[in-house]
Amino acid sequence: MPHIKRAARILLFCALGLLLLRAALPVALQSYVNRTLDRAEDYDGRVGNVDLSLLAGSYSIENIEIVKSNGLVQQPLFSTQQLRFSLLWSALLGGTIVGEVDLTQPVLNFVDSTAEEERQSGAGEPWLNIANDLFPLRIDHLQIRDGRVVFLNSNASPPIDVSLQDINLIALNIANSRDLAKELTTLVSATANTTGSGNLAFDVSLTPNTQLPTFDINLEASDIGLTDFENLLNYYAPFDLEAGELDLALEMASDAGELTGYMRPVLHNIDVFSWKGDVEEDGDGLFRNLAELFTGAITEIFENQASNQFATEVEFSGTLDEPDIDTFAAIAAILRNAFVDALEARIDNSINLEAD
Template structure:
């Protein structure tokens, strides 16, 4: 009899714990949907929520953020699966940090005919929402099969371009010596452009500095420009009938100063064609003359042996007001055309030391002026 008296309370406790465990995902889903639906221009919701208490993790399926006025048919953000997890190894070292895995996310920017039909996600407190969903500092972010797209539904034909199959890894974002040998966060990313083309990015940054401090390299190859034809027709002053792009860029920033370069190389470029511009597009005589003039200038500054137009654009100044040297850019076009064809690969010539060296004299002058 005494044994049965002890059994009933234990059974009740077990049932309460089981009920709580069953109810927790639904409670979490309610809280997350409430958090995503905070006042603003965007609303959000999630599908299933799964708690993995033994791992210190939880996952979300079918995450959506969208413009609430219903004028934009693409979500600002969508992901099939998002997982937040606690890093137990870091917890044992006294650091409460976690990692995030995002599978098949997509971000859609839209340039409509007015603000109600446009979508860029600006002026929203996304950081506050992220902190409510995952209050721990994020040390590692993994993205699998991501996509970033740009749309303009109000042009004819409509514009839909994307960078897809994105694989991104960010490490050591918490900037802690307990978790890494150094204080530097690292970035590695790859992706594909439209139906043809490849882009990669790598770099390092110091998350602890007041002003952005980073060293990043970006490289693109074999990007078919015809896949961006609708975009160029709308936003560029000329039509581009054919061509492929190579691109290399190195940037370094420290204490608000920035230095680097961008190097575009366009192969087999074709600005004007009778079939494309006259027969298909129906360009008038004045438009045709403009296109032919653009084609003449393009041919004039093309490296004939490599069939390419290229230049190197130096970038200097501050993050808020970067400057490019027009004469150096034009000199790069002439050098590629008449002296030596330019390579579209990274030079590995820009590091953080370069921008630090350039900013030190200004800092020294300021100290002298202050009488230090």
């Protein structure tokens, strides 16, 4: 009997120890995540509740925010309603330790400003090292649900606030370190909507273990209303677009930094110059009005009248640092669109790494 009582006490102490450990782990994990996020020089991290499931091999973190530490930028660089990390048991049973990450409503805020301290891009910070410490396993599956990427500039008048929204993304075989993936290709597929009514879809494959960038991108965008980006274009572009929609097809591949690809922009119902908008309301200067009027006239001359569109195809090659653009081919494409066949903003799958 004594040995039975002793065994019962040991089991009781073990059970209490496990309960205490289970209660302490979320707090310890929350502290660890906060310290890891704070390793960025100009940014601080904040996280909410942490929920840990030992049996499922998963944890979730609510209300993550990464904010600029000087307090001069109101919007966080990154925020997400919930981040969930879990082990992939099917792979674990096969002898491979990999994980899955699920992000709910993540938001990236990029901010431009006339003052350097009020800008926000996240550039120059060790984000890959931080991600490697938070998720030290190979990520087999990453999913983003209802994400947004926002660009803001409050110095513009009126202020600029444009975004990619409703981002739904799936990425497979992500490795933070070359030690975790020797010959794997990361695959990314995503859809999104632009400010207004535009739609965007892209597929990317990239090889993480090459010294120079190696990737293949296919992108299509449609029905992007240019007036939805009026403030952005007025502030950063040398002309006003009073009306029009943009369709775009892009194929681009880089084999260890050697670039090849094309971009096919198609502008519908384009209107660069509006007398009421430019002269009466905007009060643009004489030379700017003349430049916009000339641009509008050129666009009208080389527009495909049947389709009411102005389009070209820009081919490029060379390297990522110094791309070469085929100007003559772009001019020929303008003429072909205007007087032969209207171009379509559709990828033709002619650019890929295997073909280079």
